[in-house]
Amino acid sequence: MELLYRTVYLDIEGMTFTSLDELNTAIRISLLDFNEKVMAGRETSRKEMFLRGEKDYLRPLPERRFVMKDRKLMTVGRNSYVSLFKHHYSVPKECVGRRVTMLYDADTVEIYCGMNLVATHGRCDIPYTYSWKKEHNLPGHYGPYDKDLEKLFRRASAIDNIVLDYLRDVERVMQYPPKAFRSCRGILALEKKYGRDRLIAACACAEADTTAKTVMNNKTLFYGNRQQDSSRNGVTGPEHHIT
Numbered sequence: 001m002e003l004l005y006r007t008v009y010l011d012i013e014g015m016t017f018t019s020l021d022e023l024n025t026a027i028r029i030s031l032l033d034f035n036e037k038v039m040a041g042r043e044t045s046r047k048e049m050f051l052r053g054e055k056d057y058l059r060p061l062p063e064r065r066f067v068m069k070d071r072k073l074m075t076v077g078r079n080s081y082v083s084l085f086k087h088h089y090s091v092p093k094e095c096v097g098r099r100v101t102m103l104y105d106a107d108t109v110e111i112y113c114g115m116n117l118v119a120t121h122g123r124c125d126i127p128y129t130y131s132w133k134k135e136h137n138l139p140g141h142y143g144p145y146d147k148d149l150e151k152l153f154r155r156a157s158a159i160d161n162i163v164l165d166y167l168r169d170v171e172r173v174m175q176y177p178p179k180a181f182r183s184c185r186g187i188l189a190l191e192k193k194y195g196r197d198r199l200i201a202a203c204a205c206a207e208a209d210t211t212a213k214t215v216m217n218n219k220t221l222f223y224g225n226r227q228q229d230s231s232r233n234g235v236t237g238p239e240h241h242i243t
Contacts, residue, residue: 007034069110072102079178080136084109088176090132091119130176149177152184159196163188166203 011030017023035047044052074082076095081088084102091100091111101112104123111119121131149171156164167184174180191199 004031004034067105067107069103069105072104073099074102075099081130081132082111085125086127087124088128088130089119089121090130090136092136132175132177148181149184152181152188155188156184159188159191160200160203162200162207163203166206169207 008030012026036045038045080093095113103110109121156167170183171180
């Protein structure tokens, strides 16, 4: 490199360039002359040596340019997730409790257990949300959570499509399967306490309220519906007088 630098620098010393393209052109011309000159003590040039002994062994350039990645060591939690910048990524359940290496750039997150690549996710920096893949077979109460959710969806479909659509929205908003499962199960349990008609009515109201995606918010809707029904029937609560 030192010899190359001295050669190119001597060739362009004193020259004036008005653009980067002009400078690159001058460097390229100097490099061509440098590689075609016969080397001292030899009968060939650098270009001839390359064509004769190295060119045939070169591999094609990668389709994608090399991207610098950052590295982080994590221990997989019991829920089969690891965290990066407060966002959670799933890994196969076989890795629970083991140390893994996370290699990440602006677009992807790769997770290695030992020397094996066990998971690849698209990078997401939304905090307290989850990226997961069904092939990781995250454990549920009786098997993978996606199977448990399907059972709940079948129960909701038997009640009304309004309830089914709402539970699917809950799953989409929650993202984290265990949390979505518990929320959907809790919503269906409200049928036993409040009745089927009130459950359907509350789910219909919740569809218009993007914040009502939890059991507690649904309980608020149930209470509101009950108050509205009482008002329609002429029942009012106690009056409060300020003295």
